[in-house]
Amino acid sequence: MPDVLIQTVQPFEGQKPGTSGLRKKTAVFRSPGYLESYVQSVFDAIGGVAGKTMVLGGDGRFFAAEAAQTILRMAAANGAARAIVGQGALLSTPAASHLIRLRGADFGIVLSASHNPGGPEGDFGVKLNLGNGGPAPEGVTEAIHALSRTIDRYRTLATDDIDLSATGATTLGAMTVEIVDPVADYADLMAGLFDFAAIRALFARGFRMRFDAMNAVTGPYAREILERRLGAAPGTVVNAVPLSDFGGLHPDPNPTWAADLVALMNAPGAPDFAAASDGDGDRHMILGPGVYVSPSDSFAVLAANAHLAPGYARGLAGVARSMPTSSAVDRVAAALGIECHETPTGWKFFGTLLDAGRATLCGEESFGAGSDHVREKDGLWAVLLWLDILAARGEGVAAVMEDHWRRFGRTWYSRHDYEALPQAVADRVIDGLRRQLAELPGRTVCGLTVTGADDFAYVDPVDGTATAGQGLRVRLSDEARFVLRLSGTGTEGATLRLYLERHGDDWHGEVQDRLAEVAAAAEEIAGIRRLTGRAGPHVVT
Template structure:
């Protein structure tokens, strides 16, 4: 039996770049999650008889919202819902399942790298049939629907057992509980040379951060690739991520960093985030920035079976360093600069214009799915190490010797009052026309703009994607507000300096003059009251 539940709209359900993210207590309000899920189904066509994928990163509230989503999906006319056992599906695994099972789309329940728990964050996003995040035309329609919704509909049914593999019926819809790892691991075995990685006898430390990649890493790294038991740390997904922040950077994965800087460090270290789409790469005594990792993976991808025929193109988000552009130029393939948000990469991948994509926020991936993929990056690095017999440090130094080095850092000012952050950006935009020619210490502004992207696949234009200030000689600073937080605003300042020959400098020292210029240009201290960033990556 299908029942209608009267409701009233919430005014704060506009999806960001990665869906709707709010505090758990917001989602726990009566009708809040139900309104959003129903609004998703109200604006998408083709539901009758279709397949839907549902899963999440295991954070607090994951199971409860999955049960609700199943009942609403059954009422909406879906014929089948495929759900990861225990409610678990990494974001890249969900993308893969959508693609291989011909699903109409999927609900991914995650707030990515944000903390989890009763007082922390939760999120829902909708991915479309290509496996990637919904485009703006869908999220705009979804937001509009959340402002007018007056009822949600659900099949009256008991909760199902999310931990039992197999099929059950909810109303007329079949719910299939699947192993969340199996199909994803099989895809990885096709892309990478698992026998060569096993034969290389590498040592490794992987921090799953008590998040979704634990089961995937245990199966792939320890079982299939033969790394020693204990290689995977924090490998059990926990609703509060063990009280830790599941963001794979040098602040939140500091224990891994200490392990990799120790005299007896293993050959390779890596971590992934809450929902499994981001990665941290550290070799013995060598941290690799996400921007450099993208460039180095692209330069060496041909060593893996899945990429032996070469790349069609490389795409990076605008704030990501230009290191990958130099690889594309040497390979004679296109380089694309897009706004932040994986959906822009998805258009290029679908069109066959790019093969590997990456963002400075620790996300890299390829055309195997339509999301960034943390374990994919780890496995490609392992394949490269096995094929070359070289260390991460040697690969990095040889790369910089060939291409030059982009010294790079991102400064995050978190939880800034939204009004203050908006005022900073508005004031900065008003100055753009007069910045060229101005000097800040030894730096001279060459150009300054508000980045706009003209999508070569569909002709759409995305404006106001971040302010760029480019200095004579190739250095630059970028300012943008992040859409991944749940309260206040995060001001992100991206700092980059290119050196053709000086590859052994200290990053902090090399960027000091650009940091000073960034504050002089934008008035960061004046607007935010902050004298230091909260996080440096």
Template sequence: MIRVVATTPFEGQKPGTSGLRKKVPVFQQPHYVENFVQAIFDSLEGFAGQTLVLGGDGRYFNREAIQTVLKMAAAAGFGRVAVGKGGILSTPATSCVIRKRKAFGGIILSASHNAGGPQGDFGIKYNIGAGGPAPEHITDAIFARTKTISEYRILEAPDVDIDTLGEVGLGEMVVEVFDPVADYAELMRTLVDFDAIRALFQNGFTMRFDAMHAVTGPYAHAILEGMLGAAPGTVVNGTPEPDFAGHHPDPNLVYAKDLYDLLMSDAAPDLGAASDGDGDRNLIIGRGQFVTPSDSLAMIAANAHLAPGYSGGIAGIARSMPTSGAADRVAEKLGITCYETPTGWKFFGNLLDAGLATICGEESAGTGSNHVREKDGLWAVLMWLNILAARRESVADIVRGHWVTYGRNYYTRHDFEEVDAAAADGLMNALRERLATLPGQVFSGLTVEKADDFSYHDPVDGSVTTKQGVRVFFTDGSRIVYRLSGTGTAGATLRVYIERFEPDAGRHAQETQAALADLVALSRSLPDIPGRTGRTEPDVIT
């Protein structure tokens, strides 16, 4: 029996760059999940009898939300929902399954790299039939619907067993519980050289992959230790936990410090890698050599032809605006275009669908290609393994050789988290008001060449996205970027990006923060971060 339930709107159900994210207790409010899911369904057309893909990263409240979505999908008229066993399905695997099965779309239950647990974060994101995050016209429609919703529809039925593979009926709909790893692993086999990587491990190559108690554990165990023959124990923290075992599942140098320390020690394996809560981000560290996400994007693009899936070359590269210009230099040498987009993987979708780009990446540890429409952490790790197997060089040698060829982009990001939202908005507005007067001014010996508020004109559909971050460029080629992140759930996160290009190989051995010290100091004084936010130091430096 389908029950129609009267409801009233909740404030603030606006999807950000990666769906709706709030604290778990917010989602646990009566009708909160139901309102948002109904708003998704009300904003879509033509899905009667179609397939919906469903899964999440296993975080706290994942199982309860899955049952709600299943019963509402049955009430809405979907013909089938394919759900990962145990409710587990990484974000890139969701995209893979949507595309392989030609599903109508998918719902991902995750807050990505944000902390989990009863007081942690939760999220709901809708992905379209191409496999990528819903574009803005759909998320805008969903948000508009959340503000007017007066009822939702849900099937009255017992909960579905999502821990047993197979099919069961739910009203007139079929629920298929499937292996969340199989389709993804099959796709990876077509992209990278499994035989070469297997031989690499057989010849003594060592690795540690930290799954951070998050969703990529089952994938890494199956692919790295199972299919590729990495030694047992290569994958650590490989069992997904609802609270990520009390840790923060963000693969950066703060939350993956143990991995970094290991790779900088005498006991270091050849490669260290990690992925985040929902499996779409990655961390790459060689023995004694951290690889920044911006550099990793450029190096994967420069070496992509070594992997079977990209042996014919790549059509183009796309990077988010705050990501360093390292990829631009690779694109220039390859004779292809490097597209600069706003932050948010959905902006890469049109470029990938149109065949304009093949490799995409963001400085926030997201890298991917046209094999899916999400960033893909484990894919990036497998690409690095393929490159290492083909070149028979260390990570450090590959990185340093790349810098000699292309120059080095010294780059860092300083995050000021949970800043008072009004103070953060005031800082950004004050910067925007100064844009016209900044060119020509000299700060600490650095002359401003130009300053703007980044706008993106999509070359495929002509859409325009504005206010994507304030950029200040200097005459020596350096730049500082300021933007507010859309991935947090409390206050505002002010991200400050600092970059300087160094073509001289003799100056490539500097420590990053030291090489950027003058720009770092200027990045704080220029908008008066201490005075406006009360913060004198960032919470996270990457």
């Protein structure tokens, strides 16, 4: 039996988890003792891991294999009974959530920085999921941060790495390590939710699709489900092999970073349907020939048509969206007569609603949607639901979108990201707008009148947990608004996110043109470009 080592360590500044765990530059995580200090804080914050079962995996980015071995040694040294690990230390975030729930695990650790770039110069992340399969709530992440500020030792084993390349069981000290196929259980779950026969028939009729896995973790999942189980043509899935640096790609499925896919869909002879996913498989982008579907619109369409898929034929108990996400789904919920919840940004805020049966579908503007099948957003799930809808309706993406806008009107929507700002500059913008909130109502700016302004606060309707300071909202006349908040997913400087929204019955036109007055009002009030010195946003979605 290998010796348990108790190693001394100094606390590290800044080990405060954000909306999806702790994310830092890879070099920071590789600093001696940094990962170990944080993981021991995680173990201690959940009451220790003695006798518990852990799920472990990630998106295969640089340092993930090494980090997995470190975490396994630490789990064994801290008395964990079993670790269920994806083969090659791979598991998409939704697959990890499913595996936690399927196997009754006590917790899971996902090694990913989601849509952030990978490689030695890129980003790394560690996220904790609890026994319901969902991200740790704020009370737990606050406990982790508090412990990380005082930690002085961690426990590990004096042992070599174990082989994670083949499925099967082995031991590490007294802990059983079970290495599992990372794809099979998830693919079986999808087969139980969607009409695979109808989708197979769609492909058999010549339906053409392109799925860009962006050299990230979704590649093996998409190949198994789309090409092998559903009969899509070989080569439908591109960039399908997970690479430690994502092949130099930025694994964020949006029009900026998936520009080649957008160009393909705007060219003559485009496929009937296209989609992309991100680093850890929890996001999605949807395209049709000449059509880009915004994330907020995608979520609204999924909610309006979910009943066409067998897994949701019973109807929806309710829907939930993050506050910055457009109100498009609100109109769907009203038409269906179901609850619509508005939460802070971060999938962890959907967990209680899902567990209590108050929401069936959840969505956020940053290309995330999911349902009560897991407790994470799920990119491939959203793509499969789109395919089920297209098969059932016998229409293309453009026709589905036009019908949706005809029924519910169109909520014109866009997000403008100002990335890698000095923290002091980003804070100056936020603080400047916050000081104006009380005096803004009644003011007319760029032809629009401010009808309300606040700093969003949320009280969970299930457990009563209160969360404040979740984004600055300015509501405008003509069914318009803008929202300004700091992102919690960056690793370099600060990212300001400006969300622009306007609703109308005429769905024709170009998004940025239709939002020009709202954008001008936001700049006049908040002064983002003036205060940051930026000519414009770094990314527009």
